[in-house]
Amino acid sequence: MSSKSDQLLIVVSILQGRQFPKSQRHNLIVHARFDGEQLATDPVDHKEQPQFCTELAWELDRRTLHQHRLQRTPIKLQCYAVDTTTSVNECVGYIILDLRSVQEIKQAPKWYPLLSSKYTKLKPAILLAIVLENDTKQTELSIERFKAKKAPPRQGSPVSSNLLPEKLEAVLKEDEGYHQIGHQDYCTDLFVLSVTVAFATKLEQLIPSTMKLVGEGSEFFFYYTLLGNDITSEPFQNLISPSFEPERASVRIRSSDPVLLAFLSLQPSLQVHLCCGNHSLGSTEVSLAGLAKSSVDLEKQVATVEGAFILQPPNRAKQSLPPVPMDLQPTVGVSVTLRREALTTPVGANAEGGDGPLIPLKTGTVAHVLPPSPSAEKWPRTPSPGIKSPIKSPTSLAVSPPNPLTESEADSLQVEAALQAQPLPTGSVLSPCQVEDEPEGGLSSVSVSAPKIAIPSSAHHYCFSMDLRSVRNLNLGFPVSCTLRYAYQFFGSAAPIMTNPPVEVKRNMEVFLPQSYCAFDFAALPHQVQDTFLRVPLVVEVWHKNTSSRDILLGTASIQLSHLLTAEKSRFLGPMGQQHWRQTFSERIPVIKAQGFSAAGTGHATPSEEVAELCYVTTLENLGLVKVQDIVMSESSQNGYPVAQKTVPALRPAPPSSAGGVPTEPRETLEYRAALELEMWKEVQEDLFDDQLKKKELGHMQALAEEWKKRDRERESLVRKKEVEYTILEEQLQKILADLEKREKHLGHAEMEMQRLQREMRAEHELNMCKLQESGRRLREDCAHQVDLERSRVRQLEEERGRQQQQMLDAENKYKLLEKEYQQFREQQSIRPEIRLQSEINLLSLEKVELERTLESTTKSKLHYKQQWGRALKELARFKQREQESAMTRLKKQQQELETMRLRYLAAEEKEAVKSEKHELEDIRNELNRLKQQEDKRPWGSNSAGPAVSLNESADDHLSRLLEERDTLLRTGVYTHEDRIISELNRQIQEAMSQRVDH
Template sequence: MAAKSDQLLIVVSILEGRHFPKSPRLSLVVQASFDGEQLSTDPVEHREQPQFSTELAWELDRRMLHQHRLQRTPIKLQCFAVDSVSQRRENVGYIVLDLRSVQEAKQEPRWFPLLSSKYTKQRPALLLSMQLENDTKPSEPSPDRFRAKKAPPRQGSPSVADLLPDRLEAVLVPDQGYHQLGPADRCADMFVLSVTVAFATKLEQLIPSTMKLSAQGSGFFFYYSLLGNDITSEPFHNLLSPDFEPERASVRIRSSKQVLQGFLSQQPSLQIHLCCGNHSLGSTDVSLSALSAVAVDLEDKAATVEGAFVLQPPKRTKQKLPAVPAELQPTVGVAVTLRREEVPPQSVGNKEVSGAPSHSVPPPAAQQRPGSSSPVQKPPDSPPAAAAAAPRPPPLSSHTESEAESLLEELQRAGDQVELAAADPEVLEVPAAPPRPPEAEGGASSVSVSAPKVSIPPSAHHYCFSLDLRSLRNLGLTHPVAATLRYSYQFFGSAAPIMTNPPVELQRNTEVSLPQSYCAFDFAALPQQLQDTFTRFPLVVEVWHRDSSSRDQLIGRASVQLSRLLSSERTRFLGSAGEPSWRRTHRDRIPVVHSQRAGEAVAELSYVATLEDLGLVKAAEVVVSESSQSEPPAHPQPPPPPHPAAPRPAADARPAAPRDTLEYRTALELELWKEEQEDLFDDQLRRKESSHMQALAEEWRRRDREREALVKKKEVEYNLLEEQLQKTLSDLEKREKQLAEAELETQRLQRELRAEHELTQRELQESSRRLRQDCDHRVALERDKARLAEEERGRLLQQIADGESRYRQLEKEFQLYREQQSARPELRLQSEVNLLALEKVELERKLESTTKSKLHYKQQWGRALKELARFKQREQENAMNRLKKQQEELEAMRLRYLATEEKEAARQERQELDGIRNQLNRLKQQEGQLGPAPSADDSAPGPSLNESADEHLSRLLEERDALLRTGVYTHQDRIIAELSRQIQDAMTDRRTP
């Protein structure tokens, strides 16, 4: 067993970046992906030179590294800008690193520019370095590392997990020919793990368009590794119909059921590769998890994983094309079986126990499948004949197993179902594969490979299809045509085209018959397969114009719908051996459609198609043996025995004629024998020549089929690319329409904005004009007002001057009057007394009215205060607690303001009373100066002053009590304190004499 590969680490160092625009809201993250595993850096600030300083590493062994380098697996770095608020990620650009440039030696960092960057004005780049490092850590997986290929999770009960070590290994015991798995004292049961590759379909889809098959001379084969043993299948050369010997590779394992199930749960999937030389064209993974299921009882039956698995091309050849349909996907039929080893036969047991490699593969031979036949050219008057291949008897020395036979039958049925689902019309002959070279002696292995016989489905029918192309007419071209018809239908077993010869000249308004246009095909197929193929694939007949002076030109194509043949009337007839058979015949005229202008008919073709069902195929199975590898030589027939000698004539008889003598007859027989031997030798040479020509024709057909398969594959790829191009063109047309609509919408919006701008401009001009007129009008009004004010000022100044002059004149008159009054004092005093009495009466009346109005005001104020108190009380019950204090303060401020106004009014009234009192006192003094007054009037001022003081005191008391009764004020309020102080001052003044 080969030694294990060293564990390696692929380390990618992301150091820093440059030429990034500064964006405070965003952060940069670099995400690296390799072999399906993704690693990311921590977010860094989005600035001109972001500092990442991060290392990303993947763990794998040298074998996986070599495989990834062969497949050119890339390391893709994607840079994202992450929004810190919405966490939305936007792709900035990407970098693709080549794994083949990674070396174990340390390399200097390099600047890699971002591809498809969104920052077009700048060229952002990242400083990167790659290196291979030896992984010196234990084999246990680290939680913070990723592996290139991670094993599937272990399955089984906890008890099995407790018995298993961390890593199980199968150790080969060379002398016993098996692998030991687990402790030898606890694991003593013998198991057989078998892998069978049975069939494959649609392998031509894996061939790259750039690959030349002729350069690969080693053929195609399947490769997989079973417990460290590299297994390769027999090489084959035909990808269109891969006909190879189903091989079973078996390995014997000495273990226990629990340990073996745990070991299988740790193993990755079984990878099967289709190889050509040293290149892997495709691979598939067969999961071994079903073999490790606890529910499978290996005591009674075997655990099996089988089916048709899809082959995936390597990553380096994958193209960005739409998904391939299911019927075109390449598949391989694989069966993996795990069973307990029973007591084998002696011969088989000796092969499995021996340490040398034991291969029980018979030599490869040409094998005829049920659908293989060659087209047979027949004249129109010859009836079709059935051709059936006689099976060869199995050799006595071929090693076959009953279990292999049953498994092969199941896989053959699965392969037939896959082919039937894919409706593959290609049933071709496969040339013999070269024998596989024997392995080098001395290598210890426990793998045994066996090739069971191939069974043919007993339900296959022998069919004979004949097509007679009768005539051409109604030429739609202006020039005559030298018409030759060509067609091929690979379902009949041949890819070689069938052509009519010689060309016939077809002119307008004429009808010509086609010479040598009858062809019959003998083949074997399932009825359902025949019906599906005839329904899905028409037979296309090409009409060519052959000219000696120029190249052949394709005129048109006609499609023969073979499904109409299946719906035609069926007639019964007896075959060549007397067995009942059925025949269907269909006649029709179909148009020949122009090759370049679809839908235009250039001619009309008349044909007759016949299908004969000759019953079931006699050959039930074909066994490949050594005798089928080469054709036995033809033994020369011995010469015929000489005729008995004639009796010698009597003496008296006449002498015999020269030609009647025995020597002449012997010589004649000798010459005849020589001619016969020459004819036999010529016949043998002709047979050898025909066999060689047939081999060359088969090789030519095989290469032609391969070329046609590649052409078909390229056509499929070109059709897919054409669909993509059409889709892209339609998208571009839609986008162009959208851009045109958007341009029209933009122009409409521009016109609307321009009209709106002009309207706004006019409105602004109109408003500015109105404002200017309004301003001018206001200026004129202000000027008029100023002029009127100047006139009023002059008038008032004139009035002041007139008043001053009148005042001076009155002053002079008053001086004159005083002088005159001084001359008559009685009259003057009497008049003054009367005037003062009138003024006193007037003043008392004013005082009384003022007192009444004051009292009425107080009453109204009291009622207003009471009403306000009630209103405030109602509002306080409905108002919120937080507004109560503010409302109270507002109400208090308002009442204080009213009290202040009242106080100011009272003060003004007091000042008026004081002025009246001073005036009365002044008048009294003047009266006193004029003369003595009556004695009764001397005591009058005293009681008057006392009465006014009492009245003032009573008024203050009444105001304070009225305010307190409202409930709005308290003794601590400012207005109540002010009233109390005034009351105290009034009482103090009252006590003072």
């Protein structure tokens, strides 16, 4: 056995979360897995800060902890989002805890972020605390195992070993109509034990949200077991205000006061269940030991235990839920009474009248005797398969007990499991209600009318557990409301075990099954287990729960339990320090389509087609040899075993015969008479001594009763004081709850207002974004349009430049043509006389000068145009850099200016060309006329006025050229009289005119 400090608990406290998204249709649940054992928290609301407030613990010793630390075994926490409508689990992240950092000193909780989180933007985290604690529960159990047994009473006491045998049991005497407790020669008083179920309140609190009452049966009733007899109340349908007649069930008991009180003190509490169909919705315990502890004289008064008892759900013991207010707790009114029956009632007759062994009596009516074991239709022997804790739950109990059984209680179930695993000759399975020694908290009482058999000393206690994990890879054309079902008679239960509630399975989806863990305790020889596991597979049926029609068998999966025998064995220690072995095997197996099943969309499938894939985990624990060797058989198996009869020797010698006998010679002697008188005197003295002891005992009992009443009054005053304090605390709590409700309402309104503002801000943001996108699009279109306009203008300017170049080419060609004409004219004049030729030469020189002047003005005009073109290009480049609003106006103005300039230039050019041609012709004509006049006036030989004439002609030509240039520049419209070039030309013209006047 381990010491106190060797037993440890790894406690993981899951407190709260943060930065989770809010979801109305989902709940959050955290699964914690360590060393192959998985625990889970209760579902909480999927909100920003979920409150888990749950502690999960694993038991181990220091040696195992050291091995786990060396192997770096992690504690993995997986957070799931559970859909409340489809029950589909979706992993949203996980956390890995290092076992090496766990200490026995309590540390502050830390925030652990979820790894591989589904919510990547929010980065959720969970507040956790992990600590090592000493397992005081295991230590107390170990100490209780080694407590010394009570010393047996002495031979001289009233309660001797004959009156209190080592094993008190209630034996049904069907012929006599009562139960015998104790030795039939000394226990001759008749008692009536009655149980009354009077009323019930707040039963609707026991209905789970996942339970469908329509499919399970809408009738409710109360169930309990009284001395091996199953009692059910009249069914009722309204849970909110249940209306049923109070029913009393009574059994007649033949015993004595001390034996009966000792028997009741050893009996487990009476468990009263609220049932719906085959399910227990809640249960309560009524202590029968209270009848034995009460200081009531059964000869004068009635011992009573009564009150309103709180009904607890089946899984309340494993849940760390907040306490429910007293006014909302479901209760049932139960009264248990024990009274002495009138001595005038003949043995064998019923207390209420009637014939035959009519045991239970209800409200004055006679009911038939129920069989010792409950009927399978009324109360199935399979447990609720939803036990998820690593603590084993024996399947042979009538229902799952409200409190999970510990390892110490499992030893008392070994006898029952051993009988279930025994191959009976009749092939039947023994009922658990026929086990002789029931653990505390059990439901069935014992019927000892059956004989006993002996268990071989080599039989072992086994615990087999099955966990159906998940179903995936559905190969059907429609979603399935899946539930699994299996049965294995070798474990002692012929009734099927089903997963509940059904889960919806679709294609390409893996669904984890709820409430799919079940454990079986049984006893058998090792070779029997091996042979059975090798020969008989465990067949799991997959059913489709159809609400509109009957259920459909989709397929079956065959689990070969022989794989479990070849799995690796792991060693673990029991609560007493004994060594046990565990084998675990997990596998995914196909679900083969059932024969005769056809569904739309599946095609022509063969019977061996796989319709799904099942994941399961099996565990077999060998808990060592069975200690108890005697168990009770059921009636169906009595023919294969002999009945073990017990004979009790006479306690006292038979009294001597006093009438009519002729004494023999030895008995007539005085010695014999003296010896007989001495024996009779001894008996009288023993009777007197017994009377004195009874009187002393009565006095002591009365003193104890007075002291008990005094202390009871003190306790009542203390209880009243505590009730007042609790009432004040309850009022304060109600005020706090009211304040919290107000705050919650305010928070709800604020949250709704915030959501409304968020929606408005989101709508405004979207509107602004649309406006910005529209304005951007318009700006892009305007820019594209402006670029197109500029490109068109550039093309027009390029075309204009080409036309100007063409005009310049035409002017050059014209110049060349005139030059050719001049050459021709010159050739024609070459045939004239020399003087005439000289005059022609002068004339032609003048013409040449004029033409050069015209060419020079044309060149200047060309240069001026080029300058204007460069200025226009620079102005265009500057316009492109300015704002878009002013660019349009300036471009239009520049276009108008260019257009005006072009028109002016064209008009001026044409006018200048015409004028120049006219002027040239006029000058030539005037010059020719003047020359003719001079020639006519002068003789041919006089040349005195030649230089003066040539000087005047040159001055006139220069003056006319200056005037022509000034006029040309002014006609372009670019220059005004204030410009520098015009002022310079005016000055030169004035100088030329002054020089001409001087000459």
